[in-house]
Amino acid sequence: MSYTTALNLGSKQQEMIRLLEFHTHEIQFMEKYLTEVLNKNTSQDARKAGEHFQNLLMIHRNQVEELTKRIENNHHLSSQEAKEHYGKIDVRLVQDNESILEEVKSVDRMFLELRSEFRNYLMKWM
Numbered sequence: 001m002s003y004t005t006a007l008n009l010g011s012k013q014q015e016m017i018r019l020l021e022f023h024t025h026e027i028q029f030m031e032k033y034l035t036e037v038l039n040k041n042t043s044q045d046a047r048k049a050g051e052h053f054q055n056l057l058m059i060h061r062n063q064v065e066e067l068t069k070r071i072e073n074n075h076h077l078s079s080q081e082a083k084e085h086y087g088k089i090d091v092r093l094v095q096d097n098e099s100i101l102e103e104v105k106s107v108d109r110m111f112l113e114l115r116s117e118f119r120n121y122l123m124k125w126m
Contacts, residue, residue, distance in 0.1 A: 003081075003088040009097060013075045016104045020064045020071075023111055027057050027064075030118055037125045046125045053121060056114055063107050070100050 030053070038050045074097050081089035 002091045003085055005088055009078055009089075009094065010075065012097065012101065013071050016071050016101060017068060019104060019108060020068050023060065023064050023108075026111070026115065027061050030057055030115070033122055033126075034118075037122065041125050049121055049125075053114075053118055060107070060111060060114065067100065067104055067107065071097075071104075074100060 034050055034053055034057070038047060041047070041050075074093060078089050078093050078097070081093060
């Protein structure tokens, strides 16, 4: 096994967790507005688009939960490694953290697009 010092690994993990928590709160707000729109509009078009957003929000929530678990697991393993190896951790944990970071960035980009589309839906049906 190859070991390295994981400088700033914990702060990167915390930044990712905060971003994903923000997504969770945004999803809750979006669901609230979506419910309001669906309660006020009985048109087939509004309902069809609403169901589309319900599905996308559910998918995004699942992605956020999965990534959060992976970050927490990586943090736990990194902490254990650092304790056992005097501040050094397996290089694979750092690489896994970088992979998670790229996934978080990708999910964030998709969420920005989703939020933009959702705003357009709200403007049309509210």
